[in-house]
Amino acid sequence: MANVIKLRKGLDINLKGKAAEEKANVKATGLYGLVPDDFVGVKPKVVVKEGDCVKAGDALFVDKKHPEVKFVSPVAGTVSAVERGERRKVLSVQVTAGGQQEYVDFGKKNVAAMKGGEVLTALLEGGLFAFFRQRPYDVTPAPEVAPKSIFVSAFSSMPLAQNFEFALKGNEADFQTGLDALAKIAPTFLGVSAKQTAPALTGAKNVTVTVFDGPNPAGNVGVQINHVAPVNKGEVVWTVNPEVVIFIGRLFNTGKVDLTRTVAFAGSEVNAPKYVNMLVGQQLTTLVEGNVSTDKHIRIINGNPLTGTKTCKDGFLAAQATEVTVIPEGDETHELFGWIAPRLNQFSASRSYFSWLMPKKEGYVLDARVKGGHRHMIFSGEYDSVFPMDIYPEQLLKAIITGNIDSMEALGVYEVAPEDFAVAEFVDSSKVELQRIVREGLNMLRKENE
Amino acid sequence: MAFIKNILDQMKPTFSEGGKLSAFGSLFDAAETFFYVPNETSKAYGAHIHDAIDSKRGIFFVIIAMIPAILFGMYNIGLQHDLALGQDTGLVMQFLYGLGVLLPKIIVSYAVGLGIEVAIAQFKKEEVHEGFFVTGMLIPMIVPVNCPLWIMAIATAFAVIFAKEIFGGTGMNIFNPALVTRAFLFFAYPSMMSGDKVWVNGSYMDSIGGPSADAVTAATPLGQLGAGEAVTYSPMDTIIGTIPGSIGETSFIAILIGAVILIWAGIASWKIIVSTFVGGALLAAVCTPEVAGFEWWMHLTVGGFAFGAVFMATDPVTACRTENGKYIYGFIIGALAIIIRQFNPGYPEGMMMAILMGNLLAPLIDYCFVQSNINKRMNRAK
Numbered sequence: 006m007a008n009v010i011k012l013r014k015g016l017d018i019n020l021k022g023k024a025a026e027e028k029a030n031v032k033a034t035g036l037y038g039l040v041p042d043d044f045v046g047v048k049p050k051v052v053v054k055e056g057d058c059v060k061a062g063d064a065l066f067v068d069k070k071h072p073e074v075k076f077v078s079p080v081a082g083t084v085s086a087v088e089r090g091e092r093r094k095v096l097s098v099q100v101t102a103g104g105q106q107e108y109v110d111f112g113k114k115n116v117a118a119m120k121g122g123e124v125l126t127a128l129l130e131g132g133l134f135a136f137f138r139q140r141p142y143d144v145t146p147a148p149e150v151a152p153k154s155i156f157v158s159a160f161s162s163m164p165l166a167q168n169f170e171f172a173l174k175g176n177e178a179d180f181q182t183g184l185d186a187l188a189k190i191a192p193t194f195l196g197v198s199a200k201q202t203a204p205a206l207t208g209a210k211n212v213t214v215t216v217f218d219g220p221n222p223a224g225n226v227g228v229q230i231n232h233v234a235p236v237n238k239g240e241v242v243w244t245v246n247p248e249v250v251i252f253i254g255r256l257f258n259t260g261k262v263d264l265t266r267t268v269a270f271a272g273s274e275v276n277a278p279k280y281v282n283m284l285v286g287q288q289l290t291t292l293v294e295g296n297v298s299t300d301k302h303i304r305i306i307n308g309n310p311l312t313g314t315k316t317c318k319d320g321f322l323a324a325q326a327t328e329v330t331v332i333p334e335g336d337e338t339h340e341l342f343g344w345i346a347p348r349l350n351q352f353s354a355s356r357s358y359f360s361w362l363m364p365k366k367e368g369y370v371l372d373a374r375v376k377g378g379h380r381h382m383i384f385s386g387e388y389d390s391v392f393p394m395d396i397y398p399e400q401l402l403k404a405i406i407t408g409n410i411d412s413m414e415a416l417g418v419y420e421v422a423p424e425d426f427a428v429a430e431f432v433d434s435s436k437v438e439l440q441r442i443v444r445e446g447l448n449m450l451r452k453e454n455e
Numbered sequence: 456m457a458f459i460k461n462i463l464d465q466m467k468p469t470f471s472e473g474g475k476l477s478a479f480g481s482l483f484d485a486a487e488t489f490f491y492v493p494n495e496t497s498k499a500y501g502a503h504i505h506d507a508i509d510s511k512r513g514i515f516f517v518i519i520a521m522i523p524a525i526l527f528g529m530y531n532i533g534l535q536h537d538l539a540l541g542q543d544t545g546l547v548m549q550f551l552y553g554l555g556v557l558l559p560k561i562i563v564s565y566a567v568g569l570g571i572e573v574a575i576a577q578f579k580k581e582e583v584h585e586g587f588f589v590t591g592m593l594i595p596m597i598v599p600v601n602c603p604l605w606i607m608a609i610a611t612a613f614a615v616i617f618a619k620e621i622f623g624g625t626g627m628n629i630f631n632p633a634l635v636t637r638a639f640l641f642f643a644y645p646s647m648m649s650g651d652k653v654w655v656n657g658s659y660m661d662s663i664g665g666p667s668a669d670a671v672t673a674a675t676p677l678g679q680l681g682a683g684e685a686v687t688y689s690p691m692d693t694i695i696g697t698i699p700g701s702i703g704e705t706s707f708i709a710i711l712i713g714a715v716i717l718i719w720a721g722i723a724s725w726k727i728i729v730s731t732f733v734g735g736a737l738l739a740a741v742c743t744p745e746v747a748g749f750e751w752w753m754h755l756t757v758g759g760f761a762f763g764a765v766f767m768a769t770d771p772v773t774a775c776r777t778e779n780g781k782y783i784y785g786f787i788i789g790a791l792a793i794i795i796r797q798f799n800p801g802y803p804e805g806m807m808m809a810i811l812m813g814n815l816l817a818p819l820i821d822y823c824f825v826q827s828n829i830n831k832r833m834n835r836a837k
Contacts, residue, residue, distance in 0.1 A: 018504070225823035237836035304496070304504055326470050331505065336496050339460055341494035344511035349509035351779070357516050357720045373496040377509025378488060378582050381626025384513055385776040386724065398572055399776060400825050415829040423501075430502040435626070440501040 006206065007446065009199070011231050012219025014393040016354050016428050019165040020310065024278045024328070026171050026268035036090075037080045037286040038097040039065050039249065043324035044076065044135055044143025045444075048449070049095045057084045062109030062131060062262035065098040071147055077132030079284040081263040083106040100286075108261035116182055116257050121189045127134035131256045136249040136324060140230065140242045142451045143422035146443070152191045152243040154234060157184070159206050159247045160198040160359070162224035162310040165271040166329040168245050170203050170452070171269035177205035177256030184212050187245065196229040219393060227425040231394040236420045248327055265418050269328035272310070273370040274298040286321050289329060293318040302334035304373045311427040335372025343376070350375075354432045356393070380435040388429035388439075396420065398429055402439060405446030411455060418450060463487050485583040490685075510585060510625075513722050517589045517797075518715040518725075521766060523709035528702040529553030532600050532656055535699055539655045539673060540813035542676025547558065556656050557702060558597035563604045567611045575620050586617065586772075587623030591666065593633035593766060597807075598640065599653035606647060610639040630814045631773045637807050649803065654703065656700035676749070676757040677796065681803030693756040698794040704762040704827040707755075711834065714765040723769035726781040731764035735787025742797045754793055763806035773814040780820040788813040 041049035047067040048103045053059060059082065064075035082102040090096045106280050111131050116124065128134040129148060139146035146152070160169050173180060186195045188211040197206045199218035207214060215233055217223045236242050243252075248266045255263045257442040264285040281292060287304065297303055306313040307323040308328050314323060321331065340348070352360045354367040362367070388398040396417040404412035423440040428440040463486075468518055469476050470483035488492075488511070504752060506584045533549025544552070551799070568591045569583075576583040618635035619628045635771025636702035641648045651672035677684045688698050696706025704710075717723035735755055755761060768774060768788050775784040790807045 020504075039590070096687040112626050114612050132658050142738055164768075200714055233837065235832075237832075239836070296636055308502040313503065315497075315503065334496055336494050340492040341459070341490060343507075344489075344515050346511070348507055353507040355721055357722065369503040373503045374491055374492070374505065375495050376507055377511065378493060378506045378508045380584060381624070382708060383586070383626045383772055384722070385771045385774065386778055395828065395831070397633065397777065397825050397828055400821075415556055415832065416825070417828075417832055428503055431504060432506045432508070434506070434508045436505065436509065438498065441498070444500075 006033070006165045007214040008195070008217050009216040009218060012217060012223045012228070012232075012393040013179050015162075015220030016221055016391045016429065016432060017162065017220045018209055018352065018371075018428075019364070019368045020164040020332075021273040021365075021370050022275050022278045023329075023368065024167070024271040026168065028267070028280045028282065029277075029374065031283065031292045033102065034288040034290050035082075036085070036099060036288045037078070037102060037284065038092035038099040038321035039076055040097045040290065040321060041066060041076070041095050044145045045138075046142065046448075047074070047135075049076070051087050051095055051098060052432070053084045053098065055084055055087060055252065058082070058103075059084060059100060060107045060109045061264075062111065064132060065096065065100070065134070067110065068135075068145070071149075073129050073148060073389040074135055074145065075129065075132045076135045077262055079107065079262075079286045083381055088416065089339075099316050108263070108413050111256060111260045111262070113260045114257045116185045116189065118422075119186075119189060121191070124186045124189045126216065126298075127256065128423050130252065131262045133249065133252050133256060133262065134449075136246065136252070138244045139421035139424075140187045140236045140244065140422065142448075143227075143424075143446045146241065146243055148408075150241050153194045153236075153240045155191050155195055155243045155245060156196065156226050156230050156233075157187070157193065157195040157212075157245050157247055158226040159225045160196075160201060161309070161327070162198070162221035163311050164221070165269065165328060165330050166224070166309050167267065167269040167280075167390045168194055168207070168340045170201050172327070173203060173251075174207060174246065176251045176254070177203075179251045179258055180205055180247070181210060182257050183250035184209055184254075185259060187250065191243070194229070194233055196224075196226065196233075198224065203395070205283070206327075212251055222425060222428050223393065225422075225425050227420065228389055228393050228421050231396070231420055235395070235417075238414060238419055240419075246325060246327070256323075262380060266327065267320065268326070269330075270296075272306075272331040274301075274303045274333060284354040286323055289316065289322060290318055292329060293331070302336055304315065304332050306330045311431060313425045317444070319421045329389075333370065333372040335374040338372065338374065355434070375436050377434065377436045379437065382435050382437065384434050387432050388426075389436060391432055392425070394420065394425065398426065402426075402437075402442060404441055408446075408449065410450060413450060421429050423447075456777035459490050463490065465810060477579065481581070481583050482573050485573070485576075488582070512604075514585045514589055515764070516722045517717065518592055518722050520713035520800050521592055521596070521703070521721075523712040524703045524762065524766075525557075525592070526550075526705060527696055527706040527709040528596060529557050531696060531705055532556050532702065534697055535600075535655050535673060537559045545648070550614075552656075556600060557595060559593065559604060560598070560602075560607060560702075563608050564594040564611055565591040568615050571612060571615045571620070572624075575624070581624075584618075584625035587632075589635075589770075590614075590619075590633045593703075594636050596762070596766075597633060597637050597701050599648060599701055600656045601653040602640065602644075602647050606644050607636075608639065610636045610643070613639050626772055628772060629818075630811055631767055631770045633766060634807055634811055634814075638811060640808065649678070675699050675803070676753070677803040680746055680749055680796075681800070683746070686749040688748070688757075690750060690753055691758070693753055697759070701762075702758075704759045707761050710765050717765065717769065724771070724774070725766070726768045726778065726780050727774055727785040728764055730782045730785030730791040731768050734791075735764070735793050736789070737758060738790045738797075739795035742793065744797075754796065758796070758804045759806040760792055763810050768810050768813060775817045777821045777824040780817070780824050781822050784813055784817055785813045787816060803823065
């Protein structure tokens with residue numbers, strides 16, 4: 006029986022518009038874009054020119070520091086644009102799909118007979134290593150540094166997040182092959198939720214399964230690492246999203262790089278929230294147009310509303326996003342006397358509101374307003390109550406804000422990623438941008454250490 | 456209510472950068488956020504949704520929790536005035552008399568404190584922080600009724616500038632500004648803060664409230680205890696609050712209602728409140744001498760103990776910020792308050808000093824807990 010870890014701290018946010026467990030088809034616009042910014046910590050070197058023909062699995066750009074880390078095209082077609090911004094920064098590499106999807110053939114492989122090094126080479130060649138993340142810094146790892154272990158969290162507890170168990174249906178064999186492959190590289194840990202029952206998860210082979218029972222952010226891989234085998238200074242742990250594990254399995258079982266994933270299209274402003282099959286980098290236009298509210302300003306988010314990135318209807322599905330969510334922007338709302346009015350429609354972890362007394366079963370409609378002025382950290386214990394790691398979040402954040410590297414290290418900065426602070430950022434009454442602060446702190450630390 | 460929005464929108468350009476009244480921009484901004492929740496939306500990166508709570512809501516809940524103590528304080532001002540003169544004007548008149556005495560104090564405290572805050576916010580080009588709304592209400596609550604307004608104004612100005620703003624404003628101060636106000640009064644104008652002559656209103660309001668009660672004496676229970684005399688107030692009086700004392704501190708029941716509101720709303724830490732009472736009760740049980748009319752537990756119901764434990768020790772900015780530290784922080788305050796009362800012949804009351812001492816020790820307590828977490832991490836790495 007798998008080890009069960011109960012988590013007490015955290016906060017589940019029940020938002021309206023959860024995706025119904027049915028799959029719909031969405032017609033692609035034909036334009037695909039790979040955004041280097043989705044792969045944090047990578048300096049892209051574009052290896053194709055406009056007009057080049059590529060197959061699915063051909064590299065579009067590589068990491069300047071580690072040219073063996075390739076970022077491959079999800080689709081066969083013609084490179085239509087290399088979009089650049091200020092100081093010629095690559096914003097996206099866009100491919101217009103040709104008629105037929107053609108894949109580069111990497112050859113079927115029997116994972117059981119492979120060594121760790123061979124698996125890694127295959128993943129680098131197929132461009133799947135690019136989807137890995139590492140602790141410390143929460144960036145794309147350097148392939149030559151062997152990890153202590155690999156962690157996969159099979160669930161997300163974020164609001165409106167994709168239900169991985171649903172996405173897993175029909176992909177069980179690929180998922181297990183993917184886990185087998187990861188286990189060849191380093192000891193692999195799979196975190197599953199207490200609510201998940203799929204045998205492919207609870208009975209996964211060659212990996213250590215740990216069950217996590219608790220509120221959001223129990224599904225964060227960082228939280229799971231902290232409870233299973235915390236990262237010490239000098240150690241490297243790789244983290245892999247479960248959707249990427251399926252990609253890995255497909256690569257070895259079929260020889261193709263097929264970046265099709267099941268995406269939750271959800272949120273209070275989506276007319277019919279459900280799941281869709283999409284390729285990484287697929288343009289969102291056809292998904293969004295005609296399917297969302299038009300009577301108010303809306304915000305389209307690549308990912309869930311706590312950790313995602315704002316995008317527009319012509320944006321591309323982000324490399325790590327397993328959901329596209331749409332919420333009201335809220336900039337047209339003017340709420341009177343918010344500091345004292347009962348505001349029954351609002352959700353709050355604080356009992357100065359009434360959402361604890363009369364929870365809305367169908368979920369809350371929350372808009373993108375910050376809902377308060379920016380302050381110094383005034384009320385204490387807010388972050389701590391939703392931060393289920395053996396770390397003092399407030400003290401760590403203050404060390405980051407003051408740029409004190411010694412304190413940051415001592416307080417556990419190597420164990421965290423910005424997403425681990427997402428719930429704390431939600432409940433914060435002082436409205437501090439915690440995730441941005443942590444991201445900048447990690448970037449600063451990485452620069453210092455390298 | 457759209458007309459408020461229209462008025463604010465019309466006025467906005469005048470107060471914005473480059474407008475005629477841009478020097479009062481912070482004031483306008485404060486007024487605007489007082490009426491409307493700011494509709495600034497989240498950035499592209501980071502959490503896109505936020506909890507409805509903000510610091511304004513949290514801080515106004517503290518004021519709501521203080522309302523019972525404020526109302527009782529008004530009534531008690533009138534009551535003590537009547538008792539001193541040997542008359543009975545009835546509950547309504549007593550309350551109105553107290554209202555008349557307390558209102559100028561509240562106005563002066565807010566006018567001085569907020570005036571300075573707005574000026575500094577404008578200077579720093581920041582929003583006005585709402586922290587002073589609590590401080591400004593606390594100050595009239597913790598001074599004797601006879602404290603002259605001009606002295607209170609000076610003390611408030613001192614505390615806002617030197618206890619708060621030079622550290623960076625709300626959220627950055629080390630000591631509770633309301634208590635610094637009281638400490639300033641205590642050391643600069645000791646005759647106005649303790650003794651027998653400060654607890655019954657004299658001087659003004661007399662034409663309204665009947666004959667003058669100038670220089671009427673009334674001893675607080677703690678004053679009697681300190682002087683080694685028999686305590687003449689019944690235990691029930693100290694719980695209900697019909698005794699002389701600083702304006703907001705006398706009624707244990709009213710403060711308890713406030714405590715329930717604060718703990719229920721999660722604004723104040725129950726850990727601090729409970730451990731302060733535990734620390735105080737333990738020391739009181741051990742070191743209270745035999746005095747006629749005084750039970751050991753009355754230490755918790757008389758003087759500023761309860762008011763301090765509920766409204767001042769729980770100030771999140773100056774208290775411990777680690778959850779376990781809050782137990783120790785509260786315990787130290789409760790225990791110290793009783794030690795000062797019992798063993799310091801100079802001061803009959805010890806809560807103010809105990810909380811200020813607790814504020815001073817809070818970072819050290821936090822340091823110990825944080826350091827143990829750090830040590831654990833360091834040992835793990837070996």
